[in-house]
Amino acid sequence: MHASQARSAGLGLALASAFAFGGSGVAAKPLIEAGLDPLHVVWLRVAGAALVMLPVAWRHRNLVRERPVLLAGFGLFAVAGVQAFYFASLSRIPVGVALLIEYLAPALVLGWVRFVQRRPVTRAAAAGVVLAVCGLACVVEVWAGLSFDVIGLLLALGAACCQVGYFVLSDQGAGHGDKTEAEPPHPVGVIAYGLLVGTAVLTVVARPWGMDWSVLGSSADMDGRDVPAWLLLGWIVLLATVLAYVTGVVSVRLLSPQVAGVVACLEAVIATVLAWVLLGEHLSAPQLVGGGVVLVGAFIAQSSAPRPPSGPVASGPGVAAATAAEAPDPAAAGSELSRPQAPS
Template sequence: MPVHTSNSSQGSPGRGLGLGLALGSALAFGGSGVAAKPLIEAGLDPLHVVWLRVAGAALVMLPVAVRHRALLRRRPALLAGFGLFAVAGVQACYFAAVSRIPVGVALLVEYLAPALVLGWVRFVQRRPVTRAAAVGVVLAVGGLACVVEVWAGLGFDTLGLLLALGAACCQVGYFVLSDQGSDSGADAPDPLGVIAYGLLVGAAVLTLVARPWGMDRAVLGESASMDGTAVPAVLLLAWIVLIATVVAYVTGVVAVRRLSPQVAGVVACLEAVVATVLAWILLGEHLSAPQLIGGAFVLVGAYIAQSSTPAKAAPEPVAAGGAERDVATRGTAV
């Protein structure tokens, strides 16, 4: 079923604030992998790091969930989907990926999400897309080939690349679900409430999957190494929970509401740049010149793909004689 983004925020006085929030979200998200990888290398399982991140953030957001408890009755499917895909799915796949491949490579693979959105629109829904959007997809896929160095027979761990691709699939759900209901006026679900319950649902799902009772808690009382520099593990965990999760999700979802998933997604491409630079400086993960060029193509392709509106198709009547819908409204139709 198509999900249409809201037009109401386009050109509004809050657009500048929305861009600022989207940029802040990209910066906050970009630091998550850099902080998580030392914890994983210190002995924590990637799923345990994800569980600590999501469960800690859910605890911080618990008062917000209590305040918006009516959402459980009004939007149960939205909360379940957000928790499963936008929280548990993205984070579990991404952290598992960075445990096997460089942080920058994992994020660049994740930014195939715009191409996946357009692929769904074109081949599953059988709706036309613009020529510019198709060019963006080609650039992103070609850039990804350089990032993973296909000429060397995939120089990276294949499972790690597949996990990063799984994060890309879940990221599509994040942008779409963040905008769900934004055109419902006063009945639109509060984004903070959606985040709070999404984190609670994600924590519940991850508890079953990660089984945190088997976690090596002693690691949290020690130091982790960031390219030879000892950093308290609990400090890294605090950064992951408070900044890279609570702040990142809150600013990201509010930005999507003000800008639309397309525009917010374009700004979010800076997350890959931030993560790559931080991984280079703090973890010593250097990318080769072809990989950097390929990464630039991925981001440019993602920008073009997300900023290109799907081509208009002939309107189709809604069942039961309702009004006709234009499937190419401003924003993403998935």
């Protein structure tokens, strides 16, 4: 796959991931209103996806021996951490505030790249993040219920940090800059074991044995329409989790954490629009303006990445790796610029 093709594919997958993740709340809200606890919905989401991915986990069981730290980190931060911290923050601060803080992750990703990996960050990328965050503030109408609960804010910030782990670990799983690794770990295998680890962690937190299982056999209300609860659960598991994680991780490998992170800001816009269409939650003028600002910020950030040289790009099993131009030049910058081998 050539560099331009890899970049186009990465952007397409990042958008698909944003759409898939953005639809999770629309499907989850009717289940919660039907009587399921939010943490139980999260457990069903992750455990169901882990069950679907079991054959993949068995196929790539060598990863348990070869990359245990990566698998544990992905499951703990990218799967369980984001969900648990976010839903815990909702009990103390408004939804809009929690969502905005969680989506500070792209800015934190830039900080990771600049100060931990010591790689340069373009001004355009930074400007794109600033625009996207400002747009998100309008999309979630953060001023509608601003509350300064310190513990709640810290929990939401924890979700943002775990979201950073999702982008950083997705990128590091590719093995970029590691001259000793012949072949990067398969991204879908990493996701499969991450979901298994996440299920184990969330089982302790959510305690699903106390769940009202009868809700899954009934219907849930979606803006006046009765929808089978099992159909909504299938949406959450297959589209908003399995498809979302697979396309998201692969897009990070084809692009970079900072670019994919800003494109992921579109999730809040997509969630708001879907809630408007499917749940009857109407958009205000500031939300429409904010959605446009997020789009502009995402476009600026994704177009700011350095253009790779023409020619084929090395690829791992089933997915092309990120371009060589996005990786630091050891001769010019020193070996400390390579991505560390080890967490939205």
